[in-house]
Amino acid sequence: MFDFLGYYNAILIHQSLIIGLLVISVLIAMQAGLLNLAPVGFMAFGAYTSALLTVEAGVSMTVGALAGALTTGLLALLFAVPVLRLRGIYFAMGSLALGQAIVVIIGAVEFTGGQLGLNAIPMGVPTVLLVVLVVVACAALEMVRRSYVGRGLAAIRLDERTAQGLGVSAYRYRLVAFVISGALAGLSGALDVHSNGTVAPSQFDFGLLVVILTYVLVGGVGHWVGPVLVTAAVIVLREWVGLLGTEVEDIVYGLLLVVTMVLAPQGLSDPAMWRRLKSKLQAKREAKVAAV
Amino acid sequence: MQQLINGLALGSTYVLVGVGVTLIWGLLRILTFVHVQVLTWGTFVTLWLLRTGLPVPLAVLAGMLFGGVVYIAIDATVLRPLRSRNAGEFSYVIVTIGLALVLETVLRMLTDGSTEAFPRDGFPQGALRIGSLSLPWLHLATLAIGLLCVAALSLWLHRSSFGRSLRAVAYSRDDAELLGINSGAAYRVAFFISGMITVLAGVFIAASTASLSYSSASHLLLVAVAVIILGGMGSVAGACAGGLILGVVEVMAQVHLSSELRDAIALLFILVVLVLRPSGLMGRAEASRV
Structure with missing residues (x-):
């Protein structure tokens, strides 16, 4: 197939x-x-x-x-x-x-x-x-x-x-x-x-655990679509970039996990985060309009 | 008898590890899985300084300061944002797991993944002989320093005003802030002290095995978990007892069962204690869920 x-x-x-x-x-x-x-x-x-x-x-x-x-x-x-x-x-x-x-x-x-x-x-x-x-x-x-x-x-x-x-x-x-x-x-x-x-x-080994946690948490625990999409996306991406199996890959995973947990604790599939982002962008645009 | 002494010697290094951890994990209730990486980095700094010809006490002190500063930096960059958001307990675990992988990988690249010889010159050598027993000075020194740290930390936490304010922050950050305690400073001091003790533990472990690599301490994470759970979260005396017991049991298991299963002992300890007495030997009651 x-x-x-x-x-x-x-x-x-x-x-x-x-x-x-x-x-x-x-x-x-x-x-x-x-x-x-x-x-x-x-x-x-x-x-x-x-x-x-x-x-x-x-x-x-x-x-x-x-x-x-x-x-x-x-x-x-x-x-x-x-x-x-x-x-x-x-x-x-x-x-x-x-x-x-x-x-x-x-x-x-x-x-x-x-x-x-x-x-x-x-x-x-x-x-x-x-x-x-x-x-x-x-x-x-x-x-x-x-x-x-x-x-x-x-x-x-x-x-x-x-x-x-x-x-x-x-x-x-x-x-x-x-x-x-x-x-x-x-x-x-x-x-x-x-x-x-x-x-x-x-x-x-421990590295595999980190990889799994990264997929789950970067995707977000609220809805299963997030982790599944992130898993697919990361696997495709790392093929293209050619990071597979290198030490840089471990660092990227680790950093990805840290940055996500600090900036978007509910993961990327969290609607609340996108709403916040949207309202922030909108506020900026309105400020620009007001300035003009 | 000799095995018991060997066990206590191993246990004394675990005591140092446990004491460093209990301040952060037990008292402040922040599970930092990056602890072992702080230990390894600090020990490597000590090793590099020793190679430049610096005397042992200065090199160890510099390594300890490095460990303390690294821990403060980790707290300021990664943990404080979580804290200010009142993030769940899991967030700290996950964020430090990620950080641990990054720090370990960077160290592996810096050292090419090789195992370095750790010089023993300058550390206590030889052994005290009592009859047929031999007590290596290095292990006696480790035990003495471990007990000294336990005593000093206990006194500091319970008798000094800063120690009390630290416990107040651990109990309730908001209430402590209302009472005029600078919680940020309390966290920084706790992380600094924990980082220093941790690197001290790493140096003694490296000196006793005479080797050091980026991953040589990786089993200590589970040792730390075992010591903390066995002794009871947040109890300095418990960490001391837990460390010594774990050390003795591991050596006994190695002698009487098999050397491969030694690594599993700490893990089985965790599971058994969690099931039978989750509050540990000297901890407060903990089994309350909801």
Whole structure:
């Protein structure tokens, strides 16, 4: 289906879609006001689960990937039930620890191949499948956003206390959002491992977390369109500019994140920011007219 | 017994890291994930100055001042705009994660990613021998300085007028402002002191491992999180206890379990403490959500 783009571009799109799934995973948690700093660890968990199941137990890739998603969701559930009692910032720190712990332990134990990782894993994930998954995920996000649940989530984000008072169970919403977020990250890991055929702990590093956070927050957490568009735009841009994989790229991502958080804390898709900008421009124009 | 001493030695460096962090993370409740990068930059400045032939105390002091100034600069350029907007707690985490990546990458480019030897000349050398036990002077010095910092900081926070005003700002910035406290100055002093202690920790860690690279301290971020959570947010004494406990447990795990799993200990500590006693050993009750 994507043959006309050429081999290189096809791979690029394939990888971008997997990253897109990860972005959506973080976004889902953020819809409930949770900062999930474990997506990279969850991705690793799903990737290794599926890889080990297909290589050692000989199950099919479909079963492996589904098992990867399910077990990662289960892990997220086990973590979230006790830790969700805490204030949000503790949850964020705990999720960071969880994500790092997964990667460190994978690199330390024997049956995962240690630091060398695994290879000769069955391959073959059609890009069409990824497109469908991303589209379905976006559609689901939009449907949830417009539903009762979506308004409940928005209320939790705005003012948790008031939302609780109005009968929105923040705990339950957050639990479900985090488990789905974990399962999706696990799925993206499984899809990644069956696209590359190899997996090693070193690919799940801190830089990837920063990249994902940049996409989500520069795009804005209010609406899923922002992060999805920003992910696509940045991936296209960095191809054109030729920054791929250089140190400058890391600096650009870091700076982009800092500047966005300082100037447009709700991300670029925040309508309030554009309104402010518009009114400022208008005021300037009117001042000019008045001066004339 | 020797392992216990080795653990305490490792723990004493963690105490220094934890004390530097607790002022910002615990007391002011600003999670700065850029902390480790301040530490590494300051330690590199010390290393570069040592290479020019500057005596150790002067080079360390200069590195510490550098760390303090860098932290003030970070506060003034990036964190203050967030503060003035009353931004959520997450914003600080995210903004400093971005900044950390930038600072680390710039340092990697400056040093070509190489691991440098950190000279031990001028630092305490040799070891005190008691029977079959050996206590390296460097570790004793680290422990002494760590405890000194803990004591001084505790006294300063609770007994001096500036320390009290800092705690007032931490409690409620608006109320403190109304009472005539310059909150901006309080933040700057806190960041400055934290930066200085942090670089001190970095120098001692680099001296004990005799090496330094742009990423050699990257595991300290999670160590810091573990120490703070274990000891309790904002408690200087808790940071001290948490650091020592973590150090001992890590060394014990390395000896009795496996050296690879050592890195996971801090992380498991965080998770266990969060589940069992989120307020930490010496913190205030914290489990109140909503």
